[in-house]
Amino acid sequence: MSDRDDRISRLLLAQDVAEFLYGEAELLDERRHDEWLALLADDIRYWMPMRRNVKFGEGEREFTRSVTDINWFDEGKDTLARRVKQIQTGIHWAEEPQSRIAHLVTNVQIIEASPSVADAREVSVKCRFLIYRNRVATETDLLVGKREDLLRRENGDWRIARRKIILDQNVLLSKNLTFFF
Amino acid sequence: MGTARTTGYHPGLVDLASGQISREIFVNDEIYAEEQERIFARAWLFVGHASQIPNPGDYVMSGMGEEAVILCRDRAGAVHVFLNSCRHRGMKVCRYDEGNTSVFTCPYHGWSYGTDGRLVGVPYFREAYHSKLDRSRWGLVEVAQMCNYKGAIFATWDAQAPSFPEYLGDFTRYLDLQLDGWDGREGQAELLCGVQKWLVPCNWKFPAENFSGDTYHNISHRSVDLAGIGPSGSSRRDLGERNVSRKLHVCIPDRGHQTILYVMPQGRETPVAYQNAPIVSEYFAHCEAEKRRLLGEGARLIGAPGEIFPNTALLSRQPRTMAVWHPRGPNQTECWRYYFVDKDAPHEVKEFLRDYYIRYSGPAGMTEQDDMENWNYAHAASRGTIARRHPYTYEQGIGTAVRDYEFEGMRVPGDVIDITEIQSSEQPMRNLYRRWAQFMEADDWEQLATWRHNERAAAAE
Numbered sequence: 294m295s296d297r298d299d300r301i302s303r304l305l306l307a308q309d310v311a312e313f314l315y316g317e318a319e320l321l322d323e324r325r326h327d328e329w330l331a332l333l334a335d336d337i338r339y340w341m342p343m344r345r346n347v348k349f350g351e352g353e354r355e356f357t358r359s360v361t362d363i364n365w366f367d368e369g370k371d372t373l374a375r376r377v378k379q380i381q382t383g384i385h386w387a388e389e390p391q392s393r394i395a396h397l398v399t400n401v402q403i404i405e406a407s408p409s410v411a412d413a414r415e416v417s418v419k420c421r422f423l424i425y426r427n428r429v430a431t432e433t434d435l436l437v438g439k440r441e442d443l444l445r446r447e448n449g450d451w452r453i454a455r456r457k458i459i460l461d462q463n464v465l466l467s468k469n470l471t472f473f474f
Numbered sequence: 475m476g477t478a479r480t481t482g483y484h485p486g487l488v489d490l491a492s493g494q495i496s497r498e499i500f501v502n503d504e505i506y507a508e509e510q511e512r513i514f515a516r517a518w519l520f521v522g523h524a525s526q527i528p529n530p531g532d533y534v535m536s537g538m539g540e541e542a543v544i545l546c547r548d549r550a551g552a553v554h555v556f557l558n559s560c561r562h563r564g565m566k567v568c569r570y571d572e573g574n575t576s577v578f579t580c581p582y583h584g585w586s587y588g589t590d591g592r593l594v595g596v597p598y599f600r601e602a603y604h605s606k607l608d609r610s611r612w613g614l615v616e617v618a619q620m621c622n623y624k625g626a627i628f629a630t631w632d633a634q635a636p637s638f639p640e641y642l643g644d645f646t647r648y649l650d651l652q653l654d655g656w657d658g659r660e661g662q663a664e665l666l667c668g669v670q671k672w673l674v675p676c677n678w679k680f681p682a683e684n685f686s687g688d689t690y691h692n693i694s695h696r697s698v699d700l701a702g703i704g705p706s707g708s709s710r711r712d713l714g715e716r717n718v719s720r721k722l723h724v725c726i727p728d729r730g731h732q733t734i735l736y737v738m739p740q741g742r743e744t745p746v747a748y749q750n751a752p753i754v755s756e757y758f759a760h761c762e763a764e765k766r767r768l769l770g771e772g773a774r775l776i777g778a779p780g781e782i783f784p785n786t787a788l789l790s791r792q793p794r795t796m797a798v799w800h801p802r803g804p805n806q807t808e809c810w811r812y813y814f815v816d817k818d819a820p821h822e823v824k825e826f827l828r829d830y831y832i833r834y835s836g837p838a839g840m841t842e843q844d845d846m847e848n849w850n851y852a853h854a855a856s857r858g859t860i861a862r863r864h865p866y867t868y869e870q871g872i873g874t875a876v877r878d879y880e881f882e883g884m885r886v887p888g889d890v891i892d893i894t895e896i897q898s899s900e901q902p903m904r905n906l907y908r909r910w911a912q913f914m915e916a917d918d919w920e921q922l923a924t925w926r927h928n929e930r931a932a933a934a935e
Binding site: 347348354360366367368372384386463465 | 572667670675698702832
């Protein structure tokens with residue numbers, strides 16, 4: 294493959310992945326949660342560690358660990374589906390009336406594509422997010438951070454197989470996490 | 475009860491006879507400022523767990539009321555709680571959440587302190603201080619009293635406060651349920667790594683009264699029951715023993731501690747739980763049997779949400795957690811939630827419980843989320859001039875508490891209301907606010923240790 298072909302493949306993949314992520318954000322912001330759930334692989338791991346202030350050079354202690362530690366989130370599709378179901382009861386008071394939410398997804402970077410960029414079956418992708426939440430009258434939250442996603446092709450469509458959410462906060466400044474990252 | 479007052483703290487704010495409590499105590503700036511002095515500077519407060527600092531030099535950040543404190547283990551292995559503020563000009567001497575160190579060095583002017591709190595380093599000690607500064611007087615400010623109770627570290631700034639066991643009184647057995655193993659062995663609980671910390675826009679007393687034993691707020695959690703996040707991954711959010719046991723409100727009147735409590739009928743085994751997870755189900759069945767063997771009748775007690783005055787919440791069933799409601803101004807609370815498992819439980823059990831804890835509790839917890847929404851907007855809607863004129867009502871069950879209740883041979887000391895049939899009472903909240911008013915009025919611990927007055931009166935007779 295020529296250098297030019299290679300660059301075109303990268304461009305196409307980056308465009309494809311970014312469009313997928315923007316489309317996903319659209320579903321969340323439009324509260325189309327069932328369609329959003331359909332984008333998640335059945336074996337998804339959805340993980341949002343907590344963050345500690347640690348000394349320089351002790352970076353490995355900055356994040357709580359998946360599986361063994363307490364995290365903000367660390368779960369699979371079943372629990373995520375229950376969260377959606379809870380919102381849809383119409384009596385989940387923390388989301389009733391529903392929040393106004395906007396997901397801004399940016400700095401999308403393909404980190405790895407396998408088996409190849411031209412024929413990617415799995416893609417690990419990083420991005421930044423800014424989530425704006427406004428609810429009831431004046432209640433407003435801004436959550437900013439990074440995401441590391443693993444996307445997998447299933448029957449021609451991208452599915453989210455892993456999502457690590459790195460929120461740039463120590464004490465959570467929001468009273469709850471009733472929404473999705 | 476000799477110490478009961480019908481009207482407490484600036485007459486009319488806490489009126490226990492009518493069960494009416496003014497909204498001012500939740501929203502008023504001056505009352506909040508007074509609370510810092512009269513409650514948080516005098517009461518015993520939960521600081522952390524010894525398992526957070528296993529080795530010499532280990533430390534972890536914590537808080538007591540509004541104060542930032544360091545919980546640490548010194549080089550000799552002794553546990554200390556220090557105010558996290560340099561004696562020279564007040565800078566925090568440590569801003570890491572945890573770590574291991576031999577000294578805390580202030581980044582401002584360089585004073586440094588040993589892990590035992592002693593001032594060990596003063597720049598220009600000879601030149602600028604002419605070697606005259608009495609370093610022995612300028613160590614880190616240490617709490618007046620500290621108690622390591624089965625691994626839980628509690629502390630108070632007040633040297634006159636009674637010892638922690640005396641402060642707990644008859645409430646001790648409920649803290650035991652939290653800290654002992656599920657199989658009844660002493661102090662077998664350990665902390666899962668990671669303390670959740672988050673801000674809620676409400677007064678700290680909203681979560682405190684909720685965890686005192688509010689069984690009236692089922693509507694809050696109907697959505698999570700419909701979504702089904704029970705320990706077995708479906709159905710109701712909690713366990714089955716509630717259906718076969720007596721459900722009580724237990725209040726220790728002279729201490730201000732209160733809890734929900736389940737008492738199993740005599741000779742009846744705890745219902746099987748976690749059927750969908752065989753390893754977990756087996757583990758708990760084994761623990762229950764061990765507990766009956768070890769504790770006998772004591773194994774009939776099953777804990778539930780409770781509150782140690784003023785701001786430490788217990789939940790010794792599942793999800794097994796403790797929380798501290800740190801005051802951050804009258805209108806804000808910083809919640810810290812700690813999660814417990816049995817130290818010796820198989821890792822499958824720990825992981826299973828951890829999953830359940832995260833989806834139940836904390837800011838992402840599908841149950842706790844709805845609580846916080848209520849505290850947030852109840853507080854917000856109580857701040858107005860007009861709103862403040864109208865007290866809250868805490869009338870449920872006034873005058874119906876039984877002193878020293880007994881159920882099938884199980885004696886339960888305190889003021890107790892059986893809520894198995896009547897579902898709810900507000901005795902726990904009245905108990906909390908009675909003690910709150912006492913703290914706000916009393917000048918010292920001589921007045922606050924009301925049980926000593928009663929004991930003295932009894933001895934005189």
